[in-house]
Amino acid sequence: MVKISDKCYVHLNGKAIGYVSNPQAYVKEVRTARRKGLISGEVNVVYMEKLNEIHINTDRGRARKPYIIVEEGKSRFTKELAEKLEKKEIDFAYLIRSGIVEFLDAEEEENAVVAMTESEVNGDTTHLEVDPVSIFGFTVNTAPYPEANNVARHLMFASYIKQAQGLYATNFNLRFESRAYILFYPQAPLVSTSTYEALKLSRHASGQNFVVALSTFYGYNMQDAVVLNKAAVDRGLARSMFYKTYSDEERRYPGGQKDVFKIPPATTEGYLGEHAYSKLSDDGVIEPEMQVEEGDVLIGKVAPPRFLEESIGAGGLEEKTRDDSTTLKPGEGGVVDDVIFTESPGATRIVKVRVRSLRIPEAGDKFGSRHGQKGVVALIVPHEDMPFTENGVVPDLLLNPHGIPSRMTFGHLLETLAGKASAMKGTRTDGTAFTQTGSDRLDEYGKIIEAHGFDKYGEEVLYDGVTGRPFKAKLFTGVVYYNRLHHMVSNKMQVRSRGTVQILTHQPTEGKARLGGLRFGEMERDVLVAYGASLLLKERMLDQSDKATVLICKECGSIGYRDYAKRINICPLCNSNNLVEVEISYAFKLLLDEIKSLHIRPQVGIEE
Amino acid sequence: MAKQESKYGVQAGEPVGVIAAQSVGEPGTQMVLRTFHFAGIAASIATSGLPRIIELLDAKKTPSTPISKIYLNESSKKSFAKADEVAKKISEIEMRSITRRIVEDFSKGKILVMLNAQAMQAADLTAGHAAARLKKDLGLDAKVGKHGNIVIGTHTKNLKEVRAIAVKLTKSIVNGIEGAGRAMVAQDQKTQEFYVESAGSNIEPMMEIDGVDSSRIYTNDIFEMYRVFGIEAARTTLALELKKTLEEQEISVNERHIALIADAMTSSGTIQSIGRHGLVGKKESVFARAAFEETVKHLINAAAFGQIDYMRGVTENILVGKQIPLGTGSVKLSIKREEGKKKK
Numbered sequence: 001m002v003k004i005s006d007k008c009y010v011h012l013n014g015k016a017i018g019y020v021s022n023p024q025a026y027v028k029e030v031r032t033a034r035r036k037g038l039i040s041g042e043v044n045v046v047y048m049e050k051l052n053e054i055h056i057n058t059d060r061g062r063a064r065k066p067y068i069i070v071e072e073g074k075s076r077f078t079k080e081l082a083e084k085l086e087k088k089e090i091d092f093a094y095l096i097r098s099g100i101v102e103f104l105d106a107e108e109e110e111n112a113v114v115a116m117t118e119s120e121v122n123g124d125t126t127h128l129e130v131d132p133v134s135i136f137g138f139t140v141n142t143a144p145y146p147e148a149n150n151v152a153r154h155l156m157f158a159s160y161i162k163q164a165q166g167l168y169a170t171n172f173n174l175r176f177e178s179r180a181y182i183l184f185y186p187q188a189p190l191v192s193t194s195t196y197e198a199l200k201l202s203r204h205a206s207g208q209n210f211v212v213a214l215s216t217f218y219g220y221n222m223q224d225a226v227v228l229n230k231a232a233v234d235r236g237l238a239r240s241m242f243y244k245t246y247s248d249e250e251r252r253y254p255g256g257q258k259d260v261f262k263i264p265p266a267t268t269e270g271y272l273g274e275h276a277y278s279k280l281s282d283d284g285v286i287e288p289e290m291q292v293e294e295g296d297v298l299i300g301k302v303a304p305p306r307f308l309e310e311s312i313g314a315g316g317l318e319e320k321t322r323d324d325s326t327t328l329k330p331g332e333g334g335v336v337d338d339v340i341f342t343e344s345p346g347a348t349r350i351v352k353v354r355v356r357s358l359r360i361p362e363a364g365d366k367f368g369s370r371h372g373q374k375g376v377v378a379l380i381v382p383h384e385d386m387p388f389t390e391n392g393v394v395p396d397l398l399l400n401p402h403g404i405p406s407r408m409t410f411g412h413l414l415e416t417l418a419g420k421a422s423a424m425k426g427t428r429t430d431g432t433a434f435t436q437t438g439s440d441r442l443d444e445y446g447k448i449i450e451a452h453g454f455d456k457y458g459e460e461v462l463y464d465g466v467t468g469r470p471f472k473a474k475l476f477t478g479v480v481y482y483n484r485l486h487h488m489v490s491n492k493m494q495v496r497s498r499g500t501v502q503i504l505t506h507q508p509t510e511g512k513a514r515l516g517g518l519r520f521g522e523m524e525r526d527v528l529v530a531y532g533a534s535l536l537l538k539e540r541m542l543d544q545s546d547k548a549t550v551l552i553c554k555e556c557g558s559i560g561y562r563d564y565a566k567r568i569n570i571c572p573l574c575n576s577n578n579l580v581e582v583e584i585s586y587a588f589k590l591l592l593d594e595i596k597s598l599h600i601r602p603q604v605g606i607e608e
Numbered sequence: 609m610a611k612q613e614s615k616y617g618v619q620a621g622e623p624v625g626v627i628a629a630q631s632v633g634e635p636g637t638q639m640v641l642r643t644f645h646f647a648g649i650a651a652s653i654a655t656s657g658l659p660r661i662i663e664l665l666d667a668k669k670t671p672s673t674p675i676s677k678i679y680l681n682e683s684s685k686k687s688f689a690k691a692d693e694v695a696k697k698i699s700e701i702e703m704r705s706i707t708r709r710i711v712e713d714f715s716k717g718k719i720l721v722m723l724n725a726q727a728m729q730a731a732d733l734t735a736g737h738a739a740a741r742l743k744k745d746l747g748l749d750a751k752v753g754k755h756g757n758i759v760i761g762t763h764t765k766n767l768k769e770v771r772a773i774a775v776k777l778t779k780s781i782v783n784g785i786e787g788a789g790r791a792m793v794a795q796d797q798k799t800q801e802f803y804v805e806s807a808g809s810n811i812e813p814m815m816e817i818d819g820v821d822s823s824r825i826y827t828n829d830i831f832e833m834y835r836v837f838g839i840e841a842a843r844t845t846l847a848l849e850l851k852k853t854l855e856e857q858e859i860s861v862n863e864r865h866i867a868l869i870a871d872a873m874t875s876s877g878t879i880q881s882i883g884r885h886g887l888v889g890k891k892e893s894v895f896a897r898a899a900f901e902e903t904v905k906h907l908i909n910a911a912a913f914g915q916i917d918y919m920r921g922v923t924e925n926i927l928v929g930k931q932i933p934l935g936t937g938s939v940k941l942s943i944k945r946e947e948g949k950k951k952k
Contacts, residue, residue: 532938
């Protein structure tokens with residue numbers, strides 16, 4: 001008889017299906033059967049000692065990872081097998097089939113004792129990592145020396161690399177991506193990793209090898225800012241092209257009406273003026289290689305009126321139309337790259353216009369290395385003002401050394417040194433995780449650099465380009481692979497002094513697309529209140545926002561109006577002519593109106 | 609006017625409230641992530657950080673972890689033994705924590721309470737002591753029976769009544785002061801004096817105990833301070849608690865900002881929370897209240913009762929677009945009309 005406490009419940013995909021009295025033996029049996037191929041290799045089983053429960057998982061959606069099976073202190077993946085694999089006599093699938101490699105899910109990993117390397121294997125070991133780098137993911141493994149960096153920086157790198165500009169596809173000139181960025185001179189990184197090579201990422205690289213000096217520059221690279229060399233930028237460093245696609249469709253409407261691509265006639269409602277359509281060809285669409293700027297129409301289109309009455313009304317023979325052209329928004333511009341006509345499944349015509357524009361690095365553009373170190377260009381310095389080395393080498397980028405210690409991105413420094421060694425030797429360096437110890441790497445790169453007559457720690461005397469004097473300290477210089485990220489000022493910059501307001505509230509609009517202002521919010525308001533700057537506050541909240549002048553009746557406190565024909569002010573409620581002009585916010589007027597709509601009569605008292 | 613200003617160091621029209629709010633609010637944003645630190649002695653498990661600040665500003669009726677400090681008078685504070693004696697008198701022990709089983713004998717109308725010897729020993733209690741306390745508190749006929757059990761005669765054989773007494777028993781207290789929690793002797797780091805710290809708060813009966821210095825007794829329950837000592841004591845306690853909580857988080861805020869908040873919360877003579885049920889909800893201006901929370905409620909009430917907004921606050925003046933009556937806006941310039949008219 002089995003006591004309740006001795007029962008070990010077995011859960012299949014989270015559902016209890018029975019119990020066993022000897023869990024260890026049971027779990028072992030399941031695993032043996034799986035390795036022999038008697039049951040599916042996708043079954044994972046775990047014995048949870050603390051709960052005294054067995055979980056068997058066969059459902060979908062579990063992340064699983066391959067491990068080499070180790071038995072009695074011996075790896076099942078023998079030297080003979082390794083040789084056969086090398087000769088391609090066997091493949092990975094064979095290893096899985098023959099019970100040499102198995103996949104574990106997150107739960108079964110709890111039961112495993114995994115050795116990182118073969119030398120770590122002992123009597124307790126149950127599995128061996130296929131490769132130590134597999135403790136990182138694919139993205140992290142494309143960066144060199146991930147084992148030398150802080151984890152948080154890995155996560156940051158993984159998100160930056162997705163924003164890097166490069167050669168995302170070699171047929172980019174045939175594609176109509178809504179937004180695309182193509183780097184002019186993509187380079188394979190000097191310091192690469194096995195994962196990077198296996199993924200063949202150098203075929204569509206997304207960065208360039210920058211000569212970097214860890215140096216300040218008259219305060220222009222404080223707080224993660226970077227300084228670029230003007231000469232390098234002029235030679236095409238990080239230069240890229242920005243492609244944007246605009247598209248439109250000739251939609252059909254119920255009632256047989258249809259949109260038409262054409263240059264809208266002047267009678268069209270919402271006509272933008274002859275000048276706006278001047279670049280369109282006869283078919284109503286712009287031609288390739290045409291220079292375009294903000295406000296220009298790319299696709300001319302006329303649409304039927306929004307409401308039925310409009311087309312019937314007025315009694316005219318000519319059918320009224322509405323302009324629905326596609327226009328370049330403020331701040332946009334460039335050259336029309338290509339235009340295509342296609343058809344939708346509903347047999348309506350579609351036009352796609354791709355506009356390209358050059359993006360030369362400028363102050364405000366964002367760059368990042370492969371160690372989660374990002375920075376915004378603050379200054380582009382003329383070549384002659386940049387610091388230079390004894391040999392006349394001028395760095396492409398100046399990185400502030402204060403950004404290194406607190407972030408603990410030691411990998412960045414290792415890459416700087418390895419990049420320098422690679423550049424001197426003329427070969428690429430492998431920076432795969434765990435292949436060498438940090439000090440071995442330092443020695444190796446140091447020796448190469450020393451052999452070429454430089455300081456083995458990568459430090460060099462730099463001369464200030466402005467004064468010509470050498471800096472007191474030697475500066476760490478080397479080569480680092482940098483990505484140009486797609487956040488660029490020219491796509492984001494916006495200014496406004498005055499402009500459009502919202503119809504409802506008469507307050508300025510919000511957002512770049514609507515040429516809006518920046519919100520002066522509640523907390524900003526509190527700051528002015530705390531400072532006691534009452535007039536500045538009034539200017540912000542009223543004069544530069546929704547100032548409205550209304551006439552208020554002195555007799556009854558309601559809002560009146562001016563009769564311009566009779567030249568008198570009238571209160572419609574009490575017929576009094578005793579009204580005063582008062583400046584209030586339109587929002588308050590709106591509030592009074594809304595209260596009135598609830599059949600409540602607000603009255604405004606005037607004090608003089 | 610000039611004399612008054614130099615006396616106080618703050619100029620007339622200075623928005624001290626907004627400055628206080630910002631001065632506490634800004635470092636407060638850094639607090640959120642740094643709660644739930646140090647494990648340690650029972651006393652330090654008290655709610656701290658942002659949850660405690662919220663508790664204080666919301667004027668919660670009871671703190672989630674009440675703690676009281678009972679200081680002793682001259683004759684008792686030097687001796688650990690005397691302090692421990694006081695602690696024993698305070699330390700609350702519930703019946704259920706020392707009983708093993710309660711057996712009701714309905715035929716005889718008796719209740720047999722079987723005690724847990726281990727728990728009794730740990731609490732330093734005897735069956736006689738417990739029985740005496742039950743007799744005193746509940747007026748029951750409690751005696752010590754065989755095997756150190758307590759036998760209670762109920763003088764009734766009514767099933768319901770016996771059961772009711774048994775239920776009452778489990779909830780009753782055999783030692784200490786109700787609500788006082790566990791009390792322990794602690795030593796002041798500076799003065800080396802002994803005092804009693806308890807994980808509960810019921811200071812009124814505590815003050816009656818021999819050896820307690822009732823003028824120095826302290827609890828972190830602001831409402832209890834208010835009930836026992838009055839609004840001024842509540843204000844001081846509130847300010848002290850706020851200050852202590854901020855200091856624990858290594859946030860330095862000038863005392864005056866905290867004092868102002870405590871002043872504002874207690875200025876009406878009772879403790880008001882900061883929020884729609886308290887200070888903000890009692891603002892004079894309809895617009896200011898409507899702009900904060902429950903817009904419709906305030907507007908409807910204003911309409912129903914024909915309320916007038918005198919436009920004396922900040923919010924309502926910004927709403928309509930007037931200059932605010934603070935800072936540079938607190939000064940008014942007026943011209944005597946009569947003189948102007950005379951010249952005409």
